[in-house]
Structures are given as structure tokens and as C-alpha cells.
Amino acid sequence: MEQNLRVPGPTPIPRAVRDAQAQPMINHRGPEFGELLRETTAGLARLIGTDGEVFLLTGSGTGSLEAAVVNVLSPGDRVLGVSIGAFGDRFAKIAEIFGAHVDRVDFEWGEAADPGRVGEYLAAEPPYAAVLLTHNETSTGVANPLRELATTVRAAPGTPLVLVDGISGLGAMPFEMDDWGVDLVVSASQKAFMASPGIAIAAVGARARAAEASARMPRYYWDFREARTWAEKGQTPWTPAVSVLSGLQVGVATLEAEGRERTWARHAAIAAGTAAGLEGLGLALVAAPEHRSATVTAAWLPDGIEWSALGAAMRARGLVVAGGQGKWTGRILRVGHMGDVTWEEIDAALEVMGEALSEVGVAEDGARARDAGRAAYEAAARTSVPV
Numbered sequence: 001m002e003q004n005l006r007v008p009g010p011t012p013i014p015r016a017v018r019d020a021q022a023q024p025m026i027n028h029r030g031p032e033f034g035e036l037l038r039e040t041t042a043g044l045a046r047l048i049g050t051d052g053e054v055f056l057l058t059g060s061g062t063g064s065l066e067a068a069v070v071n072v073l074s075p076g077d078r079v080l081g082v083s084i085g086a087f088g089d090r091f092a093k094i095a096e097i098f099g100a101h102v103d104r105v106d107f108e109w110g111e112a113a114d115p116g117r118v119g120e121y122l123a124a125e126p127p128y129a130a131v132l133l134t135h136n137e138t139s140t141g142v143a144n145p146l147r148e149l150a151t152t153v154r155a156a157p158g159t160p161l162v163l164v165d166g167i168s169g170l171g172a173m174p175f176e177m178d179d180w181g182v183d184l185v186v187s188a189s190q191k192a193f194m195a196s197p198g199i200a201i202a203a204v205g206a207r208a209r210a211a212e213a214s215a216r217m218p219r220y221y222w223d224f225r226e227a228r229t230w231a232e233k234g235q236t237p238w239t240p241a242v243s244v245l246s247g248l249q250v251g252v253a254t255l256e257a258e259g260r261e262r263t264w265a266r267h268a269a270i271a272a273g274t275a276a277g278l279e280g281l282g283l284a285l286v287a288a289p290e291h292r293s294a295t296v297t298a299a300w301l302p303d304g305i306e307w308s309a310l311g312a313a314m315r316a317r318g319l320v321v322a323g324g325q326g327k328w329t330g331r332i333l334r335v336g337h338m339g340d341v342t343w344e345e346i347d348a349a350l351e352v353m354g355e356a357l358s359e360v361g362v363a364e365d366g367a368r369a370r371d372a373g374r375a376a377y378e379a380a381a382r383t384s385v386p387v
């Protein structure tokens with residue numbers, strides 16, 4: 001049975017990406033690789049909205065978070081970690097482990113970060129070297145007001161560096177790195193870019209690059225200075241995940257062919273439809289409408305329903321959605337809709353979810369939920385498609 005893979009990464013990989021990943025191996029110190037590296041980084045820079053550098057590192061998204069920290073910070077640096085969920089916690093923890101002095105502004109899980117509160121905190125404290133922000137919190141399905149947060153940080157005493165975990169938002173949700181004043185943003189191949197896991201992405205602006213020279217955290221594998229030296233020769237310092245990079249090139253080209261605004265509008269419309277469909281199934285959504293992510297929708301499990309039973313009932317019907325993370329394990333479900341996703345796949349997911357809910361004892365009108373989802377999707381698609 002073909003799976004409808006609806007987790008927030010890894011995401012389904014389109015046929016063309018799969019074919020690219022299955023090509024014969026090439027020399028990673030040869031000219032074809034140089035072209036692959038240059039084209040993919042140039043496409044990513046356009047998608048992210050930066051004239052700065054993009055480095056492709058072999059590793060998972062967490063590796064790119066570590067790279068962000070160790071390349072621009074020193075032990076003892078004052079860093080503010082702004083967290084709204086599990087991934088914000090992870091970013092702060094990495095900085096702490098490498099010796100930064102990390103203060104935290106934590107918001108309730110399910111809420112977005114409030115730029116006003118972050119601004120007040122920054123104004124009351126001695127200057128921070130950097131602020132760690134999450135674009136889209138995958139563990140709760142909440143999108144942060146990243147532009148406002150970045151503006152707030154840039155206006156704070158000492159003008160801290162703006163370091164962003166953009167792993168589950170980049171490509172799928174509006175992001176203008178240079179215009180918004182983001183100094184460093186990271187992502188990974190297996191989220192909206194539709195390739196297999198294995199390539200970590202780091203976009204580095206001028207201020208972050210300048211900070212590298214004085215940064216004293218230990219680094220070797222993730223050192224941007226090495227990546228830069230080798231990129232000039234069309235190579236990476238260490239053997240990269242060549243096959244994944246070939247897939248990533250096609251994923252990036254696919255997004256570029258669709259066009260940024262169109263991709264963003266597609267994700268927003270599918271998110272609106274997913275939200276309405278889940279509500280139609282009687283599930284309460286985690287995030288308030290104005291903070292809902294365009295790439296992952298989280299809903300509370302009905303009272304008395306075990307995630308293990310519900311998840312198994314879905315899997316038996318070919319649908320794979322994610323459960324909760326960290327302290328929300330067993331309390332929520334999360335439907336991923338980033339990258340290669342159409343309304344038909346969400347519609348099919350809603351149908352299966354209705355059946356699975358019935359199987360575990362929650363009577364649901366699946367047909368009505370699907371109609372509600374489709375209506376919300378179509379309404380959003382009509383109003384948000386750019387001219």
C-alpha cells in the first residue's frame with residue numbers, strides 16, 4: 001500500500017527528486033559536483049531572500065543549529081533563547097552546551113513569541129551577543145511573527161545577532177532574510193525542499209560572517225571558514241551526501257519553477273483547509289488562527305483516546321501522521337503539509353482520520369469534515385493566490 005506520509009519531515013519526495021537521488025555516483029572533487037553545488041546554493045539564496053552566502057553541510061537539521069551556534073559565538077557570550085516549544089528548547093540547549101551564558105524567554109507551548117515581551121526583556125538586560133529564534137515551531141504547529149521579532153532584536157542594545165531556526169518554514173512560508181535583518185538562518189533537505197534527509201542548509205549574512213573571526217567556540221566539522229574556502233573551488237571540505245544534494249537541486253528547482261509567492265500561497269491554503277477539516281472531525285486545534293503554521297497543523301487528541309491506538313488505526317489505512325513531542329507526547333497529533341503536498345492528499349488524510357477516529361470509538365461525520373476542509377482550502381486559495 002502506498003503511504004500518505006503526512007509528518008512534518010521527512011516529507012514525500014517527488015518522482016523527479018527520487019530519480020535524481022538514484023543517479024550514478026560522481027566525483028565530489030570534479031566539475032559536475034561544482035556545478036551541482038553552485039546551482040543549488042544560488043537557488044536556495046533566491047528562495048531565502050538573501051545576497052549572502054549559503055552553505056550546504058552534510059548532516060541533519062540539528063547539525064545546522066549547532067553550526068549556527070559554534071561559528072559566531074564564544075564561550076561566556078550572553079545569548080537569549082526565545083522558545084515556544086521543543087525546537088526552541090533544543091537551540092538554546094546547544095548554545096548552553098558549547099558554553100554560552102544562555103538566558104531564556106519561554107512562552108507557553110501553543111503560543112507564539114510576543115515581540116513586545118522580547119523587546120522589554122532585551123531592553124532591561126545588558127547587551128546580548130545573539131538572540132535565538134524559531135521561525136516555525138514544528139512541535140506545536142505555531143508560526144512566530146519572525147519579521148517583527150527580528151526587527152525587535154535589531155533595535156535592542158548592542159544589536160544582537162539574529163540567529164534563526166528556519167528548518168520547517170523555509171521554502172514554504174514567507175521569509176526575506178536580508179529585508180528582515182536575519183543574520184543567520186538554517187534549514188534541512190528533508191522539510192519543504194522535498195529531498196531525503198542528509199543535507200543541512202545554512203545561510204549566512206554579512207554580520208554573522210564578520211562574527212566568525214572572533215568566535216571562539218570549538219568547531220571543526222561545521223566550520224564555515226572551511227566551507228567557504230572549499231565552496232570557492234566548487235567543493236565541500238568533507239565528502240558530502242552527494243545523492244541527497246542531487247535531489248535537493250531538483251527540489252529547489254521545483255520550488256523556483258512554482259515561484260515563491262505561489263508556493264507560500266499553496267501552503268497557506270492547504271493549512272487553512274487542514275485546520276477546518278480537523279475541526280470538522282471534532283478535534284480542537286492547538287494554535288490560535290493568527291499563529292497557525294502553514295506547514296504543520298497540531299490538534300489535541302480527544303479525551304480518553306490513546307495515541308498508540310489512533311496512530312495504528314491510521315497506519316493500517318496507509319496514513320502516517322505525527323504524534324506529540326516532549327511534554328506533549330500522547331496529547332496531540334500533528335499533520336505535516338510541507339513541500340510536495342496537494343489538497344487531494346489532505347482530503348484523503350481527512351477521510352482516513354475520520355475512519356480511524358470511528359474505529360477507536362469517536363463517532364465522526366467524516367464526509368462533513370472533508371467538505372468543510374475543502375471549502376476552507378478553496379476560499380483561501382482564491383484570496384491568497386498572487387496576481
Ligand SMILES: *Cc1c(COP(=O)(O)O)cnc(C)c1O
Nearest residue numbers: 009060061062087138167168188
Ligand atoms: C525538523 C526540525 C529540526 C530538527 O531537524 P533534524 O533534521 O531532525 O535534526 C529542528 N528544528 C525544527 C523547527 C524542525 O522542524
